[in-house]
Amino acid sequence: MTSGAMAPLAVSIGEPSGIGPDVALQAFAARHELGLPIFFMLADPAMLSSRTKSLGLDIVLSEIGQPEGAGGVFPTALPVLPLSARHRDEPGRIAPENAAGTIEAIERGVDFALTGAASALVTAPIDKKALYDAGFRHPGHTEFIAELAARRTGHPSRPVMLLTGPELSCVPVTIHIPIADVPRALSKELIVETARITDADYRARLGVERPRLAISGLNPHAGEKGVIGREDEEIIRPAVEALRSEGIDAFGPLPADTMFHPEARERYDVALCMYHDQALIPAKTLAFDQTVNCTLGLPLIRTSPDHGTASDIAGTGKARPQSFVAALRLAARMAAGAPASPSGS
Numbered sequence: 001m002t003s004g005a006m007a008p009l010a011v012s013i014g015e016p017s018g019i020g021p022d023v024a025l026q027a028f029a030a031r032h033e034l035g036l037p038i039f040f041m042l043a044d045p046a047m048l049s050s051r052t053k054s055l056g057l058d059i060v061l062s063e064i065g066q067p068e069g070a071g072g073v074f075p076t077a078l079p080v081l082p083l084s085a086r087h088r089d090e091p092g093r094i095a096p097e098n099a100a101g102t103i104e105a106i107e108r109g110v111d112f113a114l115t116g117a118a119s120a121l122v123t124a125p126i127d128k129k130a131l132y133d134a135g136f137r138h139p140g141h142t143e144f145i146a147e148l149a150a151r152r153t154g155h156p157s158r159p160v161m162l163l164t165g166p167e168l169s170c171v172p173v174t175i176h177i178p179i180a181d182v183p184r185a186l187s188k189e190l191i192v193e194t195a196r197i198t199d200a201d202y203r204a205r206l207g208v209e210r211p212r213l214a215i216s217g218l219n220p221h222a223g224e225k226g227v228i229g230r231e232d233e234e235i236i237r238p239a240v241e242a243l244r245s246e247g248i249d250a251f252g253p254l255p256a257d258t259m260f261h262p263e264a265r266e267r268y269d270v271a272l273c274m275y276h277d278q279a280l281i282p283a284k285t286l287a288f289d290q291t292v293n294c295t296l297g298l299p300l301i302r303t304s305p306d307h308g309t310a311s312d313i314a315g316t317g318k319a320r321p322q323s324f325v326a327a328l329r330l331a332a333r334m335a336a337g338a339p340a341s342p343s344g345s
């Protein structure tokens with residue numbers, strides 16, 4: 001187990017009707033054999049206790065008042081810092097009244113990570129539509145956490161989503177927007193800014209001295225020299241040239257269909273992709289169970305498993321906890337400042 005000198009990791013419960021509680025409980029149950037870092041849950045203890053029983057896990061829960069209480073109980077019990085909002089334990093059933101607790105857990109986790117009471121925040125997945133229906137106006141954790149951090153610190157930050165696994169790391173330059181809006185949303189400035197943040201955090205937080213950034217094209221064959229779309233030549237290539245003139249080791253635009261095969265992947269540390277699925281399809285296809293979602297560009301460390309709420313299997317014991325475990329490990333390694341490959345596995 002990681003030394004008690006480091007503050008514990010805070011885990012926000014996410015959507016309680018999903019598999020967030022399952023994977024956290026399963027990971028805790030295997031903490032000794034996996035050598036997991038100390039973490040505590042921001043959750044409703046009654047809901048977690050109920051899920052523990054439905055999963056048939058032999059786990060003791062222990063309520064704590066402050067994160068610093070986590071280390072003492074972790075060897076024998078799962079530390080739970082209770083939320084003020086309550087959560088029902090109804091696997092697979094979205095309940096609008098759960099939204100308040102889900103949001104509270106993220107907010108308190110950000111606060112703990114910013115003050116240093118927690119060394120990092122690991123978020124269990126949220127059901128985005130359920131939160132939107134409850135009035136949540138952020139596309140996802142990534143943007144919400146950046147706004148919370150800006151509110152708390154007074155300094156705006158620009159979050160960058162990184163999906164990182166043992167074989168591939170990818171950054172989507174545009175994230176949760178309709179595919180029809182992608183060409184309009186892309187600009188040289190957006191690509192350059194995303195690449196700068198990626199480059200800086202790879203050096204500062206992920207221990208890569210001179211990160212190599214592969215920049216994808218947008219259109220088939222990266223536009224075939226302008227014949228199949230203009231964005232590759234008019235937006236992406238100038239962005240790559242600007243980055244290279246700053247000394248960032250960026251190259252592209254690369255045809256997206258041939259940049260993910262094994263030999264191509266050896267040429268870069270991270271791929272910047274122009275839209276969500278261009279990045280997340282290869283990342284999740286190559287290593288769904290090991291890939292971690294990590295937000296760069298923040299004044300705190302935030303990781304998450306790559307998967308969603310998987311409400312179809314919540315409470316059944318079918319959820320695989322490996323991506324959550326990788327998220328815990330990557331958060332702990334980043335918090336320890338240890339030079340490490342980005343993959344948390």
Ligand SMILES: NC(=O)C1=CN([C@@H]2O[C@H](COP(=O)(O)OP(=O)(O)OC[C@H]3O[C@@H](n4cnc5c(N)ncnc54)[C@H](O)[C@@H]3O)[C@@H](O)[C@H]2O)C=CC1
Nearest residue numbers: 125126127128129304306307308309310312313318319320
């Ligand atoms: N970081 C976050 O908060 C994320 C939230 N989501 C949200 O999750 C919800 C559901 O999204 P989907 O697209 O259905 O993706 P999903 O990842 O929840 O599920 C896709 C499929 O993979 C399976 N699956 C997922 N994780 C698994 C695991 N650990 N073990 C075994 N099987 C697993 C599910 O059972 C399902 O069949 C949406 O509301 C989405 O917005 C999605 C991704 C990340």
Ligand SMILES: NCC(=O)COP(=O)(O)O
Nearest residue numbers: 139140141142143293304
């Ligand atoms: N598809 C990735 C995803 O939805 C993660 O979003 P976030 O909640 O981490 O911002």
